[in-house]
Amino acid sequence: MAEIGKLLIPGVTVSKMRNGRKEIYYVYLPQRFDKYLSYGKWSVTAITNEREILIGLRSIYRHGSYFVLTLPISLRQIWEQYLGKEIDLILEKVA
Numbered sequence: 001m002a003e004i005g006k007l008l009i010p011g012v013t014v015s016k017m018r019n020g021r022k023e024i025y026y027v028y029l030p031q032r033f034d035k036y037l038s039y040g041k042w043s044v045t046a047i048t049n050e051r052e053i054l055i056g057l058r059s060i061y062r063h064g065s066y067f068v069l070t071l072p073i074s075l076r077q078i079w080e081q082y083l084g085k086e087i088d089l090i091l092e093k094v095a
Helices: 031-036 073-081
Strands: 006-013 015-019 022-029 041-047 052-063 066-071 086-093
Touching (some): 006 022, 006 031, 022 073, 031 066, 041 066
Antiparallel strands (some): 006 086, 041 052, 052 066
16 A cells, blocks of 8 residues: 555545534545555645635544545534535645
């Protein structure tokens, strides 16, 4: 598996899941990037039409055959605007 330090992942869709009263915002990372991804911490920046949003350090997880990145609930207002819409992500591996 090749590991790249910095990735641009275009066109991921913002989604929301509810579990009782708890909400989770997330994106599925396209499988074509799997060979470049690894577990651990990534510094994440979201790019929308209007701006760049520094998300901070996040971990990626496996959900079935996909990698998933959860988005911080503290930015709920931003994610609500982009639910069902595509954003781009810059992921930078943290040592």
